Structures are given as structure tokens and as C-alpha cells.
Amino acid sequence: MPTGVHLRDARQQLFDAAERVLLHAGPSALTSRTVTDEAGVAKGVLHRHFADFDAFLTDLVLDRAAKLESQAAALRASVGTGTVADNLAAALTTIFGPVPLAIIPLITFRDELRGRLRRARPGGGMAILAQATTAISAYLTDERELGRIVADADIDSLTLSLVGGGHLLFADRESGPPTTVALTRFVTTAVRAVTPHPR
Structure with a gap:
């Protein structure tokens, strides 16, 4: 995953990705990896904006x-x-x-x-x-x-x-x-x- 991609609103992008994971796979599938994969960003992006999952x-x-x-x-x-x-x-x-x-x-x-x-x-x-x-x-x-x-x-x-x-x-x-x-x-x-x- 590219790490230098500029995200206009990374938080909202991650929230929207988490929502899609919830809807198609359920809460048990929600992890930092599935969220960042769904958002198409590096895992570190989530941890730059939030202290933890x-x-x-x-x-x-x-x-x-x-x-x-x-x-x-x-x-x-x-x-x-x-x-x-x-x-x-x-x-x-x-x-x-x-x-x-x-x-x-x-x-x-x-x-x-x-x-x-x-x-x-x-x-x-x-x-x-x-x-x-x-x-x-x-x-x-x-x-x-x-x-x-x-x-x-x-x-x-x-x-x-x-x-x-x-x-x-x-x-x-x-x-x-x-x-x-x-x-x-x-x-x-x-x-x-x-x-x-x-x-």
C-alpha cells in the first residue's frame, strides 16, 4: 500500500470503509487491517489519526x-x-x-x-x-x-x-x-x- 498518498479527509474515508466492512461482513470482521484495506490506504494511516483501534x-x-x-x-x-x-x-x-x-x-x-x-x-x-x-x-x-x-x-x-x-x-x-x-x-x-x- 502506498504510504505517501494525500487523503483529503482520511478520518471520513476510514469511517466509510469501516461502514462497508460492517455491512458486507459484520462486526466480527472489523479490524484495523480490514478497514485500511477497504479504504485502500496503508495501515499506518489509521494510527496517524487515532491512538488505537x-x-x-x-x-x-x-x-x-x-x-x-x-x-x-x-x-x-x-x-x-x-x-x-x-x-x-x-x-x-x-x-x-x-x-x-x-x-x-x-x-x-x-x-x-x-x-x-x-x-x-x-x-x-x-x-x-x-x-x-x-x-x-x-x-x-x-x-x-x-x-x-x-x-x-x-x-x-x-x-x-x-x-x-x-x-x-x-x-x-x-x-x-x-x-x-x-x-x-x-x-x-x-x-x-x-x-x-x-x-
Whole structure:
């Protein structure tokens, strides 16, 4: 591998390469060698930008989790429009897209990575799921203020049900994402008791 190649944005190039490895080979295949090979750069490039591989993974996860913030903003912008169930179904489809789903087991099985994420920011130990929880909770709270969710709804429990159930629906890498019908049925059932009338 050439070592003198100038990289306009080496960090982003390495993050994108890691994402491709995650998507086609899974978290167990993610090593500094597979990342630099996929990026087409010398192995030393990664170590010039990151103290070690866990530092690289920490920044990768935080970078990808930050991207969910714009998607969370889109969910908040949908408050009061469409139906609560449809808005949530669309959000879960985005939140549990291929990249976030590939990152979740990476976090789960790497103790050092979880520790670094926790030190990087509150709730960071389960980044992605924490982002999803925050986004869904904020959306439901806003809808409750508009009266589209009943006033006594337990937002925390409903959020956990939607995030946990949504993750289970999307997590099967073999069969792929759930059908629109299955996802809509799940979300509609989850929110039925807290919507004052069909919306």
C-alpha cells in the first residue's frame, strides 16, 4: 500500500470503509487491517489519526450516532402531521437502517468500546439505541402536548416498547427488514391504547 498518498479527509474515508466492512461482513470482521484495506490506504494511516483501534471505533460510533440527530429532527418536525403510528413507523425504519443495526452488535460485544463511549458522553455506552430512545421519547412527548397522545400516557414505557420491539423486528440480518405491513401492525398496536381516537 502506498504510504505517501494525500487523503483529503482520511478520518471520513476510514469511517466509510469501516461502514462497508460492517455491512458486507459484520462486526466480527472489523479490524484495523480490514478497514485500511477497504479504504485502500496503508495501515499506518489509521494510527496517524487515532491512538488505537478502539479510539477509531469510538469516533466511528459517535459519528454515526450524530447522523441520527438529523433524523430525530425530522421526526420532531412531523409532530401534529399525518398519523402518530405512520410517523413512528417511518422513524423506526430510518433509525434501524443497515448501518445502525450493524453498529449495535459491535458495541454490545466490545467492552472497551462501551467504556469509552460512556466516558465520551452520558448514555454513550449504548449509542444508537440511546439516540433512538431520546428521539422517540421527545416525539411522543410533543404529540402528548398536542393531545394526539393521551395525557396520562407512560412515555418512558411506550418508548422502550417501541425501541426494543423495533430493534427486534429489524435485527434479523438473514431475513432482512420487516414488511411494511408487519411494522405498521406492530406500531399501531403499541400506540393504540394511548391514542385518544384513530389518527
